[in-house]
Amino acid sequence: MGGTSVSSSELANPGDTLALRVDAAASEGVYLVEAELGGSTIELVRGSSGFEGIFDLSGLPYGPHHLTVRVYDLLGDGVTAERTVLRYAPPTIRLANPRPNSVVSGRPRIQVQCIGAAPYDCEYACAELRSQRRYVGSGCGVRPEGAPPGLLQFGSTR
Missing domain, CATH: 2.60.40.10 (Immunoglobulins)
Structure with a gap:
């Protein structure tokens, strides 16, 4: 055969x-x-x-x-x-601040978390938030070279 x-x-x-x-x-x-x-x-x-x-x-x-x-x-x-x-599960992206369903005004600080699941890890992530009427904020996070795997957090640029 x-x-x-x-x-x-x-x-x-x-x-x-x-x-x-x-x-x-x-x-x-x-x-x-x-x-x-x-x-x-x-x-x-x-x-x-x-x-x-x-x-x-x-x-x-x-x-x-x-x-x-x-x-x-x-x-x-x-x-x-x-x-x-x-x-394997893909990484999870979570909005840490403002908390889900919270009322915000102005330009709040936005914090996003990327949680990897082995063997994948969050090396780089970006997020952009908009309300129904306006841009709220955006940001990107990059894991520094040599940093251990784990949670990647980053905040918005206002």
């Missing part, structure tokens, strides 16, 4: 879908290519550049998950490839 390949031994995915492409070949012809992730199995369909399918990751918790790809030839023989899929 030919072979299967998945581009990386660890596939990092911060989103809610995983697009999978598998190259498979067999001298007897490929009968079926399927993939299993988090208890869900999908059949991959032949596309222009291999066998392709999409997993919905929205129900999977963040963290590592086991991906198994199986390829069967027309005689029923099969090969298996296994990889780890890493699903």
Whole structure:
């Protein structure tokens, strides 16, 4: 039987879908290519550049998950490839000041927090606030070179 390949031994995915492409070949012809992730199995369909399918990751918790790809030839023989899929949460942006639903006047100091989740961190973030009628303020924050990971806070330029 030919072979299967998945581009990386660890596939990092911060989103809610995983697009999978598998190259498979067999001298007897490929009968079926399927993939299993988090208890869900999908059949991959032949596309222009291999066998392709999409997993919905929205129900999977963040963290590592086991991906198994199986390829069967027309005689029923099969090969298996296994990889780890890493699903991570994107950073969270939070308005720290003014507090949500508070009444403000003038040009209040605006403070924004960016909270990263491993392996991602907030290296750079910008925010702009506007009311329904006017510009309120904006600001950007950059983590200094060599600073430890963690909370990134910055305030507005008035």
